[in-house]
Amino acid sequence: MIPRAILTAAEMKAAEDATMASGVSVDQLMERAGRAAADIAWRMAGKAHVLVLCGPGNNGGDGYVVARLLAERGCEVQVAALADPATDAARNARAQWPGPVDAIGDARPAPMVVDALFGTGLARPLGADLSAALCDLVRKARHSLAVDLPSGIETDSGALLSPVPFFDATIALGSLKPAHLLQPAAGFMGMTLVGEIGIAAESALLEIGRPTLVPPLPSAHKYSRGYVLVAGGAMAGAASLAADAAIRAGAGYVALAGPEHGEGPLALVQRLAVDPRTLADLLADERVDVAVAGPGLGLNDKAEARLESVLAAGKRLVLDADALTLIAKRGAETLAGLDAPPILTPHEGEFARLFGDISGNKVERAREAARRSGSVIIYKGNDSVVASPDGRAAIAPPAPSWLATAGTGDVLTGIAAARYAATGDPFEAACEAVWLHGAAARMAGPFLIADDLIEALPRALAACL
Numbered sequence: 001m002i003p004r005a006i007l008t009a010a011e012m013k014a015a016e017d018a019t020m021a022s023g024v025s026v027d028q029l030m031e032r033a034g035r036a037a038a039d040i041a042w043r044m045a046g047k048a049h050v051l052v053l054c055g056p057g058n059n060g061g062d063g064y065v066v067a068r069l070l071a072e073r074g075c076e077v078q079v080a081a082l083a084d085p086a087t088d089a090a091r092n093a094r095a096q097w098p099g100p101v102d103a104i105g106d107a108r109p110a111p112m113v114v115d116a117l118f119g120t121g122l123a124r125p126l127g128a129d130l131s132a133a134l135c136d137l138v139r140k141a142r143h144s145l146a147v148d149l150p151s152g153i154e155t156d157s158g159a160l161l162s163p164v165p166f167f168d169a170t171i172a173l174g175s176l177k178p179a180h181l182l183q184p185a186a187g188f189m190g191m192t193l194v195g196e197i198g199i200a201a202e203s204a205l206l207e208i209g210r211p212t213l214v215p216p217l218p219s220a221h222k223y224s225r226g227y228v229l230v231a232g233g234a235m236a237g238a239a240s241l242a243a244d245a246a247i248r249a250g251a252g253y254v255a256l257a258g259p260e261h262g263e264g265p266l267a268l269v270q271r272l273a274v275d276p277r278t279l280a281d282l283l284a285d286e287r288v289d290v291a292v293a294g295p296g297l298g299l300n301d302k303a304e305a306r307l308e309s310v311l312a313a314g315k316r317l318v319l320d321a322d323a324l325t326l327i328a329k330r331g332a333e334t335l336a337g338l339d340a341p342p343i344l345t346p347h348e349g350e351f352a353r354l355f356g357d358i359s360g361n362k363v364e365r366a367r368e369a370a371r372r373s374g375s376v377i378i379y380k381g382n383d384s385v386v387a388s389p390d391g392r393a394a395i396a397p398p399a400p401s402w403l404a405t406a407g408t409g410d411v412l413t414g415i416a417a418a419r420y421a422a423t424g425d426p427f428e429a430a431c432e433a434v435w436l437h438g439a440a441a442r443m444a445g446p447f448l449i450a451d452d453l454i455e456a457l458p459r460a461l462a463a464c465l
């Protein structure tokens with residue numbers, strides 16, 4: 001699957017300028033944008049009475065186009081504007097709207113509401129009266145569509161600058177923007193569709209899409225499919241979950257090496273490694289592709305020694321949980337010199353421990369963390385962000401909130417290890433793991449527990465063949 005690009009407001013403006021430099025006018029772009037939005041509105045509500053709310057910028061301009069096109073299809077349309085258009089394109093679009101334009105205060109509730117107040121140009125919160133009116137009108141509508149973005153959202157961070165209602169659908173014009181995937185904004189969009197307006201949308205920031213996996217070659221053997229070694233520690237269950245997930249995610253050979261035998265399928269190889277030196281010996285096996293440390297590792301001296309063995313093994317690494325807490329004490333930049341970039345999978349708390357001083361939006365923070373630590377970062381959450389030290393970054397589609405339960409992170413770690421062993425590319429592996437984890441969660445359904453994710457993994461993987 002070809003991943004979709006995500007453009008910031010500034011990148012969108014640059015892409016728009018480049019398109020115009022090639023001979024397309026802003027009015028043509030606005031006509032395409034309005035047509036794409038009107039088509040969606042028509043499919044959602046047919047001939048229902050429509051209320052179009054227009055702002056002063058080009059988002060409002062899109063709204064006048066929507067109003068004209070829906071009226072041409074026979075809809076009864078009320079247009080309510082916040083202010084007169086402030087751009088030439090929006091003025092032209094308003095001039096082509098043959099009906100009256102009412103003040104926002106005179107907007108009447110309608111079965112279909114189109115929000116064309118503000119898009120990527122929103123610079124500050126909506127006034128309290130305006131956001132209250134928007135919320136009220138959307139709440140009273142049967143269908144609601146946001147043009148480009150719900151008004152009140154900051155494009156690049158996904159922050160809510162003022163209260164925003166829940167929309168049924170949002171049409172992202174030309175390209176996804178970070179707010180279409182980042183929380184809290186993404187939770188207010190409803191179904192998000194990208195409206196094609198003829199802009200070349202290219203970016204180093206991508207949406208994580210369904211991976212394409214290939215079946216093992218006829219010549220495959222267990223080691224060629226990847227050997228993952230999971231270092232266990234104080235809590236056998238967590239390491240077992242990671243190891244079980246790694247073998248279910250397609251690694252050909254998975255060994256669980258801890259101070260006691262763990263759980264898991266019979267296919268899992270249990271190795272007793274009471275002494276950290278035994279762990280080092282197991283890691284010295286040249287067939288080991290990826291080593292995992294963190295889930296259930298513990299935080300005491302023994303855990304430190306085990307982590308030391310893993311870091312010194314010269315293998316590709318996936319580090320999570322307790323390993324991240326231990327690394328935070330010595331500084332994440334100490335990972336920068338490893339032979340291959342490790343994959344780190346911090347949740348919010350672990351990220352703060354590792355990179356507490358980094359500011360900016362979630363994508364900026366993940367990128368800076370990756371650069372500083374020379375690691376691929378899976379910055380987990382409902383809106384997981386993956387960032388690579390080479391500048392590539394990707395945002396996951398919203399994951400089911402049922403994932404908020406013990407052990408699901410350990411499963412993600414195991415999947416990432418299997419994919420890192422298979423691909424050798426930590427960024428690709430991390431993106432694939434995040435997608436598979438989300439897909440398995442959707443398949444496992446409500447009230448899932450971590451074990452259910454592992455059971456659903458083969459079906460999630462099969463969807464990628």
Ligand SMILES: NC(=O)C1=CN([C@@H]2O[C@H](COP(=O)(O)OP(=O)(O)OC[C@H]3O[C@@H](n4cnc5c(N)ncnc54)[C@H](O)[C@@H]3O)[C@@H](O)[C@H]2O)[C@H](O)CC1
Nearest residue numbers: 016029030033057058059118119120121122123124125148
């Ligand atoms: N990118 C494209 O290819 C196309 C995008 N289109 C649409 O245009 C908007 C972006 O338009 P822009 O004029 O830059 O910004 P906005 O319409 O979002 O708003 C800017 C406007 O509003 C004023 N303003 C900002 N914040 C506030 C506030 N809180 N209260 C009051 N006024 C505010 C600001 O000063 C400006 O006057 C994009 O999202 C698309 O919908 C085009 O259709 C063409 C193609």
Ligand SMILES: [K+]
Nearest residue numbers: 115118147149
């Ligand atoms: K809008």
